[in-house]
Amino acid sequence: MLELYHGEPSANSMKPMLCLKEKGIEFVSHYLDLSKFEQHSPEFVKINANGQVPVLVHDGAIITESTVINEYLEDAFPAPALRPKNLVERANMRIWSKFVDEYFCPALSILGWQAIIPAFVKGLAPEEFEAKIARIPLKEQRDKWRTAAKSFTPEVLAESRRKVSVSIERMEKLLEKSPWLAGSGYSLADINTYSMVAAMPRLMPDTVNEKSTPRIVAWLAIMNARPAVKAALGMGRRPLPDLSVKVS
């Protein structure tokens, strides 16, 4: 039996949701409302000591880390294949996914948190906020929540914007060579990246748009049309963020 603990179909949560839908694998969905801090509840921390989604549970075995979960799904359910057969392309899939995890995603996350977290914590009295923070297992995450609730520094925001721009430029350049991110076919590189980039034309229209990133826009259109993408997006519980909220 497969179970997935996840939030909305975006960012890290979407990566295994999309992989499962592509493979047509049945799974039990356990939805956690991140705006209600449900991932830090004592019950969930028993499942993942880091208090983070997504988590896959396969016949009782717990697998964390979205990039690793997708490699695990590929190992356990190899058809249809989402890792390139060509081993150099497979290495490129992993190099790109690693770049997304270590460089692009942390920078994008700071811009996203800057835009979203103040709304999450708006209604909380200071002692309620501190009680929520105290449940977060990782010190790095407690620090990030406390900072985001007020504001990241202008220097951190500028550096994050620079890194997001560098990432988008690299992605646009990769798509010059092939319609897919890691060689000749659709792969986990596309899944892992779509989960980060899907909302960018709406939230960061100055960075991802028809004029400056035509190949990313074309790739997004092809991705958006995939039945598995529609199925994963269809699992969303909350409406899309207000279009007037721009990440900048």
Place this chain on the structure above:
Amino acid sequence: MLELYHGEPSANSMKPMLCLKEKGIEFVSHYLDLSKFEQHSPEFVKINANGQVPVLVHDGAIITESTVINEYLEDAFPAPALRPKNLVERANMRIWSKFVDEYFCPALSILGWQAIIPAFVKGLAPEEFEAKIARIPLKEQRDKWRTAAKSFTPEVLAESRRKVSVSIERMEKLLEKSPWLAGSGYSLADINTYSMVAAMPRLMPDTVNEKSTPRIVAWLAIMNARPAVKAALGMGRRPLPDLSVKVS
């Protein structure tokens, strides 16, 4: 034909050196002296645009990122297997290697750079130093070199020491369950971690020692005795760092 561009057998360079020696694969060694900034030379930047070692070249195909190189070697040369057959153990191998790459290694690197880089740049006039820095392709690396040449801030050093301690505690705890880091056998998790931890009893004896981390010390002794480890260490060109240089 296999070629490896690498520095001394430690840290990231050692990871593929050790993997190749375990598999008994012949390869052409291209040594770069990092203390002479050879990884930033225009010739090498043509091979890896990031100006970083190690790099594997297999029949002309360039593979970067030491963790990915080892997965590639496993895909291309599956015997002897260094990925667990059990898929949950395999996922644990990747989760641990990812933690080493994203959390442990960056923190350890700051402490290492703080100890080593001032000696690398001691003899350079300011304009020579700036000329060296100007050749570094990545902005993040230029910033890190400039900072390390003087000093990281006390806050950054304290946070790095904290993260190294957290990492060593987690590692000691993992080794309570098994003599290996990812399940029942020797795997890429051990290779990827040894390359970071091997020098710690000498350089950080307050952190890794018989009394506070007996399981890591026992694991290191077993690792040190492996013929492949000896063969990889035997490729070192420079003497081991002065024992009086302590990282703290």
